[in-house]
Amino acid sequence: MVTPRPATPADVEELYRRHAREIHGYLCRRAGESGADLLGEVFVIALRRMNDLPAAELRRAWLFGTARRLLLAAERTTSRRRVAEHERVRVHDGRAGDASADGAPSVRAVREALASLKEPDRELIRLTEWEQLSIADAASVVGMRPGTARVRLHRARRALAAHPLLIELVQRPAEMSGRASGGTPGTGGTRRPAG
Structure with a gap:
């Protein structure tokens, strides 16, 4: 059984060239303007975890999985902020935002x-x-x-x-x-x- 060699910075650069556009689209569809920041985080994680990256044929799915986990964390943070803002508006202004817009x-x-x-x-x-x-x-x-x-x-x-x-x-x-x-x-x- 051949053990795959650890990834190098050049491998991560190649991952970026091949998959950044589609990962960015996925992130932007889910997180709007924050997608670009999250994309950067995905590839920072890839660089940090170079030695732990899966085999080459699994890396695209790994990138999407990493992007998804970052999205879920960002959504939790955003949700907490929205709840706090909604409460502030309701308490101070006596009204709530229109969630249907x-x-x-x-x-x-x-x-x-x-x-x-x-x-x-x-x-x-x-x-x-x-x-x-x-x-x-x-x-x-x-x-x-x-x-x-x-x-x-x-x-x-x-x-x-x-x-x-x-x-x-x-x-x-x-x-x-x-x-x-x-x-x-x-x-x-x-x-x-x-x-």
Whole structure:
């Protein structure tokens, strides 16, 4: 059995060149502007742990796992700050912030549907759908066996497909396109010949 050689700074640089863009996208989708700072932390950890990095074919999943742990820590900190700020606003101003101002209704619907899933299932959806990780890599990131991840991912997809907000979201454009295909607006559905 051949023991893999420890990683070098050049190996970490290569990891950065190959995976920084996708890790940054993952972090920014989850943490917004903090994503760049978290990306730096991911690779600082990779440099510090050079001698402990997994085999080359597992390093991408390791980077996503490290990014996920940093995100979870940042989310806990942010959540504590939000609770404290909410309390301060409520106590001092007698009002609370509007938590529903997440942007477009479709974005809110997707966020709410995802929030209905358990955290590991949400993360499996994010990693496989948005980040395009294989089920095996996503399973490694969330710390479960690939077979378990495959079953949980299947169930999560079924739950999302049956979520009322997403069903409504999918049906709404179909209804609108059905109305729009009746002809030119303002002509009662009839087209006038050119000419």
